[in-house]
Amino acid sequence: MPTDHPRIRTTEEYQYAYRRSVENPEQYWADVAEPFTWRRKWDNVLTADLVEGHNKWFEGAKLNITENCLDRHLSTRGNKLALIWEPNDPKTRQIRYTYRELHQEVCKFANVLHNNGVEKGDRVCLYMPMIPQLAIATLACARIGAVHSVIFAGFSANAIADRVNDAQATVVITADGLERGAKQIPVKRVVDEALEHCPSVRGVIVVEHLGWPVHMKDGRDVWYHDEVQEVEKTCPAEEMDAEDMLFILYTSGSTGKPKGVVHTTAGYMVWADYTFRNVFQVEENDVYWCSADIGWVTGHTYLLYGPLLSGATTLMFEGVPTYPSPGRYWEVIDKHGVNVFYTSPTAIRSLMAHDINHVLAYSLDSLRVLGSVGEPINEEAWHWYHTHIGKGRCPIVDTWWQTETGGIMISAMANITPSVPARAGLPLPGVQPVLLNQEGQEVEGNDVEGYLAIKAPWPGIIRTTYGDHERAKQTYFGVYPGYYFTGDGARREPDGLYRIQGRVDDVINVSGHRFGTAEIENAINQNNTVVESAVVGYPHDVKGQGIYAYVICRDGACDDEISRKHVEASIIETIVAEIGRIAKPDKIQFVEGLPKTRSGKIMRRILRKVAEGDTSNLGDTTTLLDPEIVEKIVEGRK
Incomplete structure (x- = not known):
């Protein structure tokens, strides 16, 4: 990866980095952040408050995250593949963008947003299929300083309306329709139904994807392909403050109303890049594939921002693992020469249920690192993944993190730290996990269990819940004052590795x-x-x-x-x-x-x-x- 962003390559380097990150976090993260493109450097690396939940990183700094995802790569990686799109139907043509082409597409979409009245600080909701324009539109929002809120295109009209109204979004970006496996979903029609109850929305930008006829409301709805004909191919990046909102992502809590988790620009950027580089150990010429939808935080951090910040080639898949056959994932890996593959235990278990010949039909020789995300991976699935997909040679990084953490917190680092079945592993540098008993006291030593909490802020920490900081404070910082409470139970094994035991609150994963x-x-x-x-x-x-x-x-x-x-x-x-x-x-x-x-x-x-x-x-x-x-x-x- 970029020479200006050194990464941890040995166990000794991990131990040294971890020690530095705990003993002098401000200096450690200042060093990590130094190579990014900053319009203005920070006045203060960290203001920490784990009681009130007011944690700030790189205060006073000015930047734009898309300059770091795109512009800074143009001189050295302009012709390198940035994004590969693999469609739902294998007979449909794939689409590839170099860094230069992706930069141009983001600028054009940003200009379309400008022309449709979107300004810095406005909230824009995206309800779209997994098509390139979803990634492009997300980055376009960030380029002009609009706050993006991506809603998974599987939520109902009522769920969309709840999120749009909470964010007070002014514009929604959608498409005519969606194909996910054999299913067809009329996403524009679902959006229309939702917007009957969303008075803040004044504009809808519709991407033509399947050529389906849709109702276009005069004065509100516009086709992207019409709008993009009128714009320039360049768009200056808006200067953002380090703590300006980057995105809102809604996640369920123990009460009925979804909460809008807020991440801000600089800290999230540094954390996304740092965790991506160090956990996956992606090399310059690798093809990296995260199978998550951008509607979830995994897609934000490890399909979009993390890979592009690091100058990697990231693959985006529209479909599902079993369509048109249970060999589709493995076909895609061979087709594109995927080197690093990151998916969910659910996907792995669903594929385990099918005939092993669906795996054996493919070589999978390009794979070097495997990843797992979303929940702890059970031992049976771990061994199947390791044996049949990784051929016994690929380390598995079983990553533990949350929407609220912004990026990976506890995980093996590929070929650097231990990868053991059913254990997340060791904390990343900057992450200080503790196990608490019911009274909130730290449980010391190994071979113990308790409530998992974090006792120091890290750059990707949640800043607030949109429009309701008291809810963030009570949910994450009020349960055990002075700690970020994860809501998970965990065990610290005799070898010091962490095993995540699942939720201890009223949340179902x-x-x-x-x-x-x-x-x-x-x-x-x-x-x-x-x-x-x-x-x-x-x-x-x-x-x-x-x-x-x-x-x-x-x-x-x-x-x-x-x-x-x-x-x-x-x-x-x-x-x-x-x-x-x-x-x-x-x-x-x-x-x-x-x-x-x-x-x-x-x-x-x-x-x-x-x-x-x-x-x-x-x-x-x-x-x-x-x-x-x-x-x-x-x-x-x-």
């Missing part, structure tokens, strides 16, 4: 996507036949966690099999409409009541155990308002 139980319960409770519901996660062979819903119906509404089927279908329809298909419960159990304390609190611990089928040790139920209800729920599950 489905295929690496987080859903608050309250968000799903709110949707279920909208059903007229439902009195109350409770949602928990349970182990799922493919998705990691599945969604298990306990539902109380009104008297007589669910007395027979036919009526229960009708209510179940109605519940699923509501969830799909309110949130999206990805939040659909895997199991719905109709119950007479829920296990509650005398103060009315639902005992989710009991419901989780029942959902998991672990009913031998439910603990003391005598303190419940109605202890007999537990026996009925257990019997109902059988």
Whole structure:
């Protein structure tokens, strides 16, 4: 990678870097940040406040992240491939952009945004397929200082409206339609439905992708291909302050309303580049592929910003791993000579279920590093991935991080630090993890477990939740003052490596996507036949966690099999409409009541155990308002 950005290459260098990052973080990160393109250098590297949640990096600095992603590479890498687009249908032509071509496309889209009234500080929502224009439009927002908020193109109209209204977005960028595997989704129509309830939106820019006919609202909607004919191929990058907002990305929490996680310009940039270079050890001529959608934070940091900041060649895939056959991922790897591949345990487990001949048909000789993201990868999947995809020669970086952390926090670094099945590994330099007991005291030593927290800020730390800093403070900094609380439980093994044990709050991790139980319960409770519901996660062979819903119906509404089927279908329809298909419960159990304390609190611990089928040790139920209800729920599950 760039010679002006040295990276860690040995275990000894890791140990030295980690020690420096803890002993003198300001000097360490000043050295890391030095080689970037700055309009003005910082006055202060770090202002830390893990009590109020006010953490600032590189204060006083002026820059634009796209100058660091694109402009600074033009003299040395102008003709190098920056972005390869692999379409959903293998018969469709792939598209490739050099750094010079991508720079030009971003400038043109930025000028289209300018012409449609988008100014510095405006919020722009993007609801699009995984096509090059999604990446280009995201960078175009950053180029002119607009705050981008990418919404995964699988969320419902109601979910879009919630996010658009919370961000008070003025412009939405979308496309005519989307193909994901064999599915076709009319994304423009979904956006139109959402915008009936979004008064802040004054403009919609539509990219023609599939040639589908769509309704265009006069005075609001414009076609990108018409607009781009009118603009120049250059666009000066807006000067941004280090702590200016770069993007808002909505993630579910333990309450019903999604929260807009805010990342700012300089700290996120430094963290994205640093973690990408050091974890994946990408070489100058490598092809790197992150299979995540840009609608998720993984796509932001490790498909788009991290690779481009480092001058890498990044591959963007429109489709799914099983279309048109379960060999599609491996076909793409051979076709493009992919050297570093980063995907989710869910994808790996789904492909494990198919005939191994779908793997054996491909050589996969180009692969050098494998990565996993979204949830802890189980040992069986780790070994399958290592043996059949990596041919026993590729290290697996099992990365732990969150939307709120901006980038990878705990992980093996390829061929540098230990890669062990079912362990995330060691913290990256700058990351100071601790395990806390329930009283908030640090648990010392190895072979211990507790609540995972971080005791010092890192450049990619969440700055706030958009429009509601108190929520950020209470969620991340208020639980254990002086620490960033991750919401995960973890174990520090005898060898000092960290093993992530999953969520300890009311959040379910489905295929690496987080859903608050309250968000799903709110949707279920909208059903007229439902009195109350409770949602928990349970182990799922493919998705990691599945969604298990306990539902109380009104008297007589669910007395027979036919009526229960009708209510179940109605519940699923509501969830799909309110949130999206990805939040659909895997199991719905109709119950007479829920296990509650005398103060009315639902005992989710009991419901989780029942959902998991672990009913031998439910603990003391005598303190419940109605202890007999537990026996009925257990019997109902059988």
